[in-house]
Amino acid sequence: MLQINPNLSDLVTDAAAGLADRLQSKATITAAAPGRVNLIGEHIDYCDGFVMPFAIDRYIVIAGCANGTSQARITSALSEEIVTLDLTQPQETSEPKWANYLRGVIRGFQDRGHHIPGFHAYILSSIPGGAGLSSSAALECATATFLEGLLDTVLDTKEKALLCQKAEHDFAHVPCGIMDQFASAFGKPNRLVLIDCKTGEPELVPFENPDLTVLISNTMVNHELSDGGYAARRKHTEDGLAILGKASWRDVSAADVHANWEKLGEPVNRRSRHVVGEISRTIAAAAALARNDFETLGPLMAASHDSLRDDFEVSCKELDIMVEIARKIGRNGGVIGTRMTGGGFGGSTVTLCESRKASEIAAALGVEYEKATGIKPQIFASRPSQGAHLVG
């Protein structure tokens, strides 16, 4: 049941072949950027919270070359179409939508005064789309890295991640926080990217215990963050903070939320309880992980899921089913903790488990989930991997 992760070097070879086949070009620049999974700290990156994602070993690869013109010609394994961009003009949003991620990042470079020469590019991905694993952030970070290669320049990593976040805001219209682009840009093998979203500083935390495995279970129910649910949640948290009269969620305690429950009103009071609770859970989880205290970590992940389901209301039936199955397998069956991961409204769960039981757990998740929903899930293990980089 455990899916094998496609090897990055195979992906690079296939992307070069795709470029040759579809655009009759030889790859001279190849960029790769990973998706991410978040262990804990959900929907609080836009609330000055802490988040604990890592870059997964699934990538978007862009293979390309300069073409000596002032146009970009871009295509992907997922599209028949070749998109042409006029690089003499500042990029704006347009059709097809998938190309907006590239347009947005190009615009970020243009706004910094870069003149982008014409190029050919072919995109290939091993990150399941719409699965809450940040394929869009990976596409943005891969594009930025590709442009660094094309322009023979290197942006500061934080600046690059923020440029990509702005592309998501302005060109995909999702008012996301910084977690996804930071994880994709800063990721390192065997490291979690613990981000203090108030200071905007990532800390690379060791995560290399071979006895631990992270399983990602894609419910195959697609989410669309631009539908408005995400923006609505973000607005609730902004309203909550304004009603509480505070400058930052870091200055708000659980007692403050409790004392102002009526004033905050429905549903802002429950949204606020999630934010405050999730910030303290994430701080506690980072400490528990550092001392290998799994008996503390598991219940924190459980409380995170329950809060996202009941107070923040971003889970869905299928995510809850997947979580319940893992909970039933339980600590004795090797499950340390499990919860939904990412923006929600579909997507994936993350399950931290004992490596020696990982295959068995994955098999049970697959069988039981299909029995309950009629949907075949996609289940794979992932280890923290290298963030966005030029290949070769």
Ligand code: GLA
């Ligand atoms: C999406 C956003 C992130 C973050 C998560 C929820 O992935 O892009 O910024 O808010 O949802 O934690």
